[in-house]
Amino acid sequence: MSTLLLSLETSSPICAVALHYLSDGRLLGQTELRLEKSHSTHLTVLIEQLIANTGHRLADLGAVAVSDGPGSYTGLRIGAAAAKGLCFALDIPLLAVGTLPALAHQVAGRTPRAADYLFCPMLDARRLEVYTALYQADAQPLLLPTNLVLDASSLAEHLAHRSVLFFGSGAAKFQALVAGNPNAVFLPDVQPTAISIGELAFTAFQRQQFQDVAYYEPFYLKEVYTTTPKSA
CATH class of the missing domain: 3.30.420.40 (ATPase, nucleotide binding domain)
Incomplete structure (x- = not known):
């Protein structure tokens, strides 16, 4: 069976x-x-x-x-x-x-008083860019998955009113930009x-939310750029 x-x-x-x-x-x-x-x-x-x-x-x-x-x-x-x-x-x-909602689900499930926080997974996309989203403890999205170039004002409207947990391979890049903001909480080693x-x-x-096996493609979020190697 x-x-x-x-x-x-x-x-x-x-x-x-x-x-x-x-x-x-x-x-x-x-x-x-x-x-x-x-x-x-x-x-x-x-x-x-x-x-x-x-x-x-x-x-x-x-x-x-x-x-x-x-x-x-x-x-x-x-x-x-x-x-x-x-x-x-x-x-x-x-x-x-x-990947992003799964990371948020993972952290929310082990966070005491999870309803007090917003959950922001960040995956490294090189330089100051990350793949990110923002979720409530009940998995409702406040920001759908996007690629974001980080600066000191990123997510400022949310950080002004709520405590936000940041985690994932790209979170450390944002930590330096919002140092001193008490609403920005960073969790290390979340994979x-x-x-x-x-x-x-x-x-x-x-819920029978199945994919078409023949035509399924992953959600890359942005185009992949390739370069042609230079000849010797």
Whole structure:
């Protein structure tokens, strides 16, 4: 019987997979590697090992969820390709979960008095640019995912009235710009996890919010620029 939800997180340097029960959303297991550029060689190995170590088979999968982005272009492509391949081969649904709402969900779930704060995940997009969004504790967005070039006035209208928690790989760049603002609270070492992808994907599965396996593409947020190498 297809009873498991497999979740993949490849939007960051962390390569992570998790298994949840589709019956009630309980976590069965998770594993991750914090190695730069490890996704292409390790993702399928992590999937196989986690499924085997929990006493299951690929045939037990009932759905696959993938981190939808924004984030690393290459990482998102690798995650999407693996998820689509599994869904096509097993004839099971594909679910996509935004990286930014999953990060906010992850932090809100472990924050005391979460309703007192706004939650602002920031992912590094190089230089002073970040991928960011802003959420209430109940996951309602106040700012939809966007790419933002940071300066001292960024998000000033929200920081003037509420305490905002900032976290993710791009948050440190903003910390120096708003130093001294008591409403800006920065949380270190918050990384995307496959567990939070799975938790939100479980809700999406119940609502049958499935992706088209053939045509799904990750949410890159902005165009990817490539350059032609100079000849020697």
